[in-house]
Amino acid sequence: MTSRILVLLGAALLSTQALAQVSVTDPWIRATVPVQKSTGAFMGVKSAQPARLVEVRTEAAGRAELHEMAMDGQVMRMRRVDGIELPAGKPVNLASGGYHVMLFDLKRQLKEGESVELVLVVQDAAKKRQEVKVAVPVKPLSYSAHSGH
Template identity: 70%
Template sequence: MTQRLLPRLLALAAASLVSSAALAQVSVTEPWIRATVPTQKTTGAFMQLKSAKAARLVEVKSPVAGRVEIHEMAMQGQTMRMRAVDGLDLPANQSVNLASGGYHIMMFDLQRQLKEGEQVPLTLTVQDAAGKRESVAVQVPVKPLAYKPAGAAH
């Protein structure tokens, strides 16, 4: 019986790997979170996202924050305003930049100070056109308060 069961288990394991690879369509590059001072309760997270298929970033979570939102900064008249959005479109095979001054991730009700050099877990939830959701776990480095990524606008 063991000899018959082993090939089936191997086939099942191989099928699940192929299935997982098919779902792993979103890549995250250059992620970072801005460090905080001891009593600070909010911070931002930034990164580039690229999806193999058209999808939408619909949720972000982290165990270090009570609430995490996808935000947009935009000019309204002469004033820069920040607001939460219900999601962010990820066009197929196009990089979407989450950066200061545009779309980004806001982390609220921080449980503790986030210090330069540590890694913070984020879980991104992405939904495809058929409504199927995928979670993407990312370990995000915390950068100094004054950090500016290469090529960032001044």
């Protein structure tokens, strides 16, 4: 009986360790003005194993979507995507002008200096899902990740 419990505990530790292999770097959300109902969230996401970012949730917005900005001829277009591939060990940058997160139907103004929790849902090759909670700082309207902070 004791050995069975140890095996189960060991398996639980290994599965927890396997799921905890997604990291997020430099997250930020653009601040809003009082009547604004949408904004963007940006960050770096890296998975140790091949995975796919499939969903984002937050209490601060009515809905959160994964988006991509891409050129369509001479026009830059933004469109919703069902997921973003996370190749094993390679960082994926969610940034203005490419893949990013859009927050719609904001429930309140997002002010510089506060933090908003996002839940990233990542799916592995076996279709198992992991939730990664991230406290994301709200940056000024004029902030750009490329401006040297």
